[in-house]
Amino acid sequence: MNQRPALDLTGLPTFGHGPRSPTWWGTLGFMALEGMGFALAAGAYLYLVTLWPNWRLSAPQPNHWPGTIVTLLLIASLVPNHILNGYAKRCAMRSVRIGMVVMSLLGLAPLVVRWFEFPALNIYWDTNAYGSMLWVLLGLHTTHLITDVGDTIVLTVLMFTHHGYSGRRFGDVGDNVFYWDFVVLTWIPIYLLIYWLPRLG
Amino acid sequence: MSSADLTSERDLPPERETSVRGDIAPERDGPRDTGMDDASLHRWLARTWRTPPGIIGALSSVDHKVIARRYLITAFLFLCLGGLNAVAMRIQLSGPQRGLIGPDLYNQLFTMHGVTMMFLFAVPIVQATGIYLVPLMVGTRNIAFPRLNAFSYWVYLSGGLFAWVSFALAMAPDVGWFAYVPLSGPEYGPGKRADVWAQMITYTEVSSLAVAVATIVTVFKQRAPGMSLDKIPLYVWALLVTSFLVVFAMPAVMITSTFLILDRLVGTHIFNPAEGGDALLFQHLFWFFGHPEVYIIFLPATGMVSAIIPVFARRPAFGHLGLVLSLIAVGFLSFGLWVHHMFATGLPKLGASFFTASSMLIAIPNGVQIFCWLATLWDGRPVIRTPLLFVFGFFFTFVIGGLTGVMLASVPLDLQVHDTYFVVAHFHYVLIGGSVFPLLAAAYFWFPKITGRMMSERLGRWHFWLAMIGFNAAFFPMHIVGLWGMPRRVYTYPAELGWGNINLFISAGAVLFFLSFVLFAFNLVHGALRGTPAGDNPWDAGTLEWATSSPPPGYNFARIPIVTNVEPLWAERGALPVATGLRVDVRELLVSTVAEAHPDIREKSATPSIWPLLAAIAVGATFLYSIFTPWAIIWGAAPIAVTLVGWFWPKADPEDEE
Ligand code: HEM
Ligand SMILES: [Cu+2]
Numbered sequence: 001m002n003q004r005p006a007l008d009l010t011g012l013p014t015f016g017h018g019p020r021s022p023t024w025w026g027t028l029g030f031m032a033l034e035g036m037g038f039a040l041a042a043g044a045y046l047y048l049v050t051l052w053p054n055w056r057l058s059a060p061q062p063n064h065w066p067g068t069i070v071t072l073l074l075i076a077s078l079v080p081n082h083i084l085n086g087y088a089k090r091c092a093m094r095s096v097r098i099g100m101v102v103m104s105l106l107g108l109a110p111l112v113v114r115w116f117e118f119p120a121l122n123i124y125w126d127t128n129a130y131g132s133m134l135w136v137l138l139g140l141h142t143t144h145l146i147t148d149v150g151d152t153i154v155l156t157v158l159m160f161t162h163h164g165y166s167g168r169r170f171g172d173v174g175d176n177v178f179y180w181d182f183v184v185l186t187w188i189p190i191y192l193l194i195y196w197l198p199r200l201g
Numbered sequence: 202m203s204s205a206d207l208t209s210e211r212d213l214p215p216e217r218e219t220s221v222r223g224d225i226a227p228e229r230d231g232p233r234d235t236g237m238d239d240a241s242l243h244r245w246l247a248r249t250w251r252t253p254p255g256i257i258g259a260l261s262s263v264d265h266k267v268i269a270r271r272y273l274i275t276a277f278l279f280l281c282l283g284g285l286n287a288v289a290m291r292i293q294l295s296g297p298q299r300g301l302i303g304p305d306l307y308n309q310l311f312t313m314h315g316v317t318m319m320f321l322f323a324v325p326i327v328q329a330t331g332i333y334l335v336p337l338m339v340g341t342r343n344i345a346f347p348r349l350n351a352f353s354y355w356v357y358l359s360g361g362l363f364a365w366v367s368f369a370l371a372m373a374p375d376v377g378w379f380a381y382v383p384l385s386g387p388e389y390g391p392g393k394r395a396d397v398w399a400q401m402i403t404y405t406e407v408s409s410l411a412v413a414v415a416t417i418v419t420v421f422k423q424r425a426p427g428m429s430l431d432k433i434p435l436y437v438w439a440l441l442v443t444s445f446l447v448v449f450a451m452p453a454v455m456i457t458s459t460f461l462i463l464d465r466l467v468g469t470h471i472f473n474p475a476e477g478g479d480a481l482l483f484q485h486l487f488w489f490f491g492h493p494e495v496y497i498i499f500l501p502a503t504g505m506v507s508a509i510i511p512v513f514a515r516r517p518a519f520g521h522l523g524l525v526l527s528l529i530a531v532g533f534l535s536f537g538l539w540v541h542h543m544f545a546t547g548l549p550k551l552g553a554s555f556f557t558a559s560s561m562l563i564a565i566p567n568g569v570q571i572f573c574w575l576a577t578l579w580d581g582r583p584v585i586r587t588p589l590l591f592v593f594g595f596f597f598t599f600v601i602g603g604l605t606g607v608m609l610a611s612v613p614l615d616l617q618v619h620d621t622y623f624v625v626a627h628f629h630y631v632l633i634g635g636s637v638f639p640l641l642a643a644a645y646f647w648f649p650k651i652t653g654r655m656m657s658e659r660l661g662r663w664h665f666w667l668a669m670i671g672f673n674a675a676f677f678p679m680h681i682v683g684l685w686g687m688p689r690r691v692y693t694y695p696a697e698l699g700w701g702n703i704n705l706f707i708s709a710g711a712v713l714f715f716l717s718f719v720l721f722a723f724n725l726v727h728g729a730l731r732g733t734p735a736g737d738n739p740w741d742a743g744t745l746e747w748a749t750s751s752p753p754p755g756y757n758f759a760r761i762p763i764v765t766n767v768e769p770l771w772a773e774r775g776a777l778p779v780a781t782g783l784r785v786d787v788r789e790l791l792v793s794t795v796a797e798a799h800p801d802i803r804e805k806s807a808t809p810s811i812w813p814l815l816a817a818i819a820v821g822a823t824f825l826y827s828i829f830t831p832w833a834i835i836w837g838a839a840p841i842a843v844t845l846v847g848w849f850w851p852k853a854d855p856e857d858e859e
Contacts, residue, residue: 005780026345026414036448036453
């Protein structure tokens with residue numbers, strides 16, 4: 001087919017932050033489907049709650065302290081996370097490096113506390129369906145936590161190499177910030193479901 | 202809109218805002234396509250975008266066309282395997298009390314048939330068609346996230362092999378394609394068969410989800426300049442809506458299968474009523490996915506029909522906007538309907554009537570689509586070729602399936618024919634009418650784009666009539682035996698019931714239908730090797746995939762086309778407007794804005810890599826091992842992490858990375 005040039009793309013930039021970049025949309029897509037998974041798992045839990053008038057099935061109450069500490073750590077981490085986002089947008093290498101190290105540590109810290117969260121549920125996964133759902137919800141979130149921290153650490157290392165000096169990498173840092181928000185936000189409802197719902201019954 | 206002002210109103214931020222302190226390397230520039238003559242442009246792009254030579258090269262390919270071809274062939278092979286299962290079942294059922302296949306094997310046969318058709322054929326083949334066509338139709342050079350796309354194929358392949366190897370070892374699932382608990386639970390499903398089902402489901406969902414995200418982002422961000430929302434081809438719309446259905450429905454089945462394997466493997470009690478769980482929860486979760494699943498299979502098929510009819514009617518689709526809105530409406534409504542699969546479970550009355558009503562509501566947008574297609578044909582000058590014949594076959598079959606569907610949506614009738622052959626007849630009319638016939642139309646239609654050659658028209662007509670006659674002979678009488686009371690999923694029946702003759706007839710029809718696929722396979726191979734060369738646009742179609750040569754080169758388009766109309770090739774008969782200014786020495790593609798498709802960024806697309814394959818192997822091995830021990834997840838995490846880092850880590854040259 002014959003062609004006639006009608007538009008020149010030469011001046012376009014070679015990377016963009018946030019919604020301008022396809023990776024951001026890909027991250028959003030994965031958040032949507034993982035969020036759907038969270039919602040359905042929570043829905044399944046609530047469905048079982050409505051079936052049984054004495055939910056908790058005579059198991060002891062969970063100890064909420066480790067979970068509460070995790071919650072506070074996660075919420076606190078949102079502040080440096082967003083500061084880091086600003087650095088990434090400005091492609092400021094030194095600050096981004098510091099920010100990434102901080103975020104790696106702030107990712108590891110809740111994982112350490114998470115270790116104590118499982119025994120604090122005061123029930124095993126194979127005791128009854130209540131125990132099963134608690135472990136499933138906590139396990140689901142822990143998987144996300146682990147993978148995102150792993151991701152953050154790899155990206156941190158990358159930013160300390162010469163590969164970091166590229167617009168795309170700063171975009172990756174921005175997307176990492178975005179995903180961490182998701183991991184923190186999904187935790188809040190799960191925290192309430194695991195620790196506070198059983199106290200009602 | 203004139204193409205010259207596409208970028209004019211944009212406020213582009215300065216290109217490299219903060220390189221003052223050297224925080225990012227200054228962009229290296231390279232040769233561009235501007236002003237380059239066609240021959241050298243082709244040489245440059247061919248080298249930049251080629252799939253590397255050799256076995257390792259082939260396994261590293263990230264070209265969406267290469268991967269789509271693999272997907273298509275693999276899915277077609279699974280169709281043949283699933284069809285062989287069906288024929289085996291029909292031979293066993295062709296007369297009362299035949300001793301060919303015992304109950305145990307029969308259970309594996311229908312389960313593998315259903316699982317293969319739904320998870321290894323129907324969904325993968327519509328997604329594979331999308332992987333091939335969507336990037337071409339929106340005028341871009343590769344799909345978004347090409348490595349993820351490659352990964353999804355390898356995951357799908359390993360999941361399918363896993364299921365079929367287990368079948369060869371007599372370890373195949375035998376609990377039906379929807380594997381209800383308690384039958385599939387730890388108590389009644391000993392051995393590893395239900396675990397195979399559970400993990401295989403998870404595999405195929407991983408792959409579907411990855412493809413869905415890649416498709417959505419391709420449509421959102423990589424459309425050719427000027428392809429605003431109202432100029433997106435209907436087929437692309439259909440795939441976009443389908444991908445959203447995948448994103449919101451598939452997690453439900455992943456949750457179901459994960460809960461099931463947890464119950465089986467580590468002793469959770471999620472579906473166990475004795476310990477506070479619930480068996481019906483399984484059905485809710487499963488059908489929350491399972492009903493949209495039908496539309497995941499059906500919507501792309503309607504997109505194919507919407508692409509094919511205008512070409513053969515020789516006029517643009519009637520009611521473009523109406524068709525788009527119907528697609529979206531069907532997508533939304535499909536989520537409200539899952540409970541109609543559970544009328545026989547004793548749900549409260551009010552709930553049941555609500556779901557009956559909404560099941561009937563979905564007939565409205567489907568009706569709108571059919572009306573628009575008929576109006577297009579009515580108002581055009583239809584040229585009847587094989588693709589259009591199969592579209593007619595789709596109309597006929599799907600309408601019958603739809604009618605029996607409306608019948609089943611009424612609770613009293615559903616209770617009557619529940620789990621009889623009436624249901625088997627209904628869903629084959631819907632699935633084969635609604636998806637296989639459009640797929641066959643699409644195969645004839647787009648074959649020249651994929652291979653550069655035409656399939657035989659004469660064989661195509663033979664194929665069509667053989668398929669129509671065989672199909673209806675096989676499935677229409679099933680309604681009747683169903684009403685007589687013949688249950689599904691039985692390996693035989695006593696002679697006194699008098700079902701022998703009609704079942705013989707059904708089986709003969711099934712064999713005929715199967716043979717029509719043998720003819721089709723012959724036509725495919727014959728066409729690929731000996732068919733007449735097709736040229737770029739053999740049907741004189743209007744959408745962008747026909748603007749490039751057949752088969753398309755690795756880079757799809759030498760220069761990015763500019764879109765001024767839904768059928769740009771019909772609107773721009775003289776010369777297609779194109780954009781220039783992309784680099785030719787690296788894999789640069791154009792990223793555009795979501796609504797208006799204004800040019801926004803020049804971004805690099807991923808280079809070939811073996812890591813997606815290695816990652817899929819690590820994931821596959823982990824899943825396989827996990828049907829034996831939960832520790833597999835712990836041991837598997839390390840190799841998976843290593844392969845993912847390998848995939849993510851840039852190559853030596855920062856210019857050359859993903
Ligand atoms: C040669 C063509 C085909 C024949 C002869 C055929 C035949 C059958 C028969 C006889 C059954 C019922 C088995 C039983 O209940 O005892 C069945 C079940 C089923 N078929 Fe087909 N079929 C064909 C093609 C397809 C296709 C193309 C699809 C999907 C796209 C499909 C999807 C299913 C499903 C989902 C089931 C239910 C399996 C279960 O009960 O677990 N079939 N088929
Ligand atoms: Cu349904």
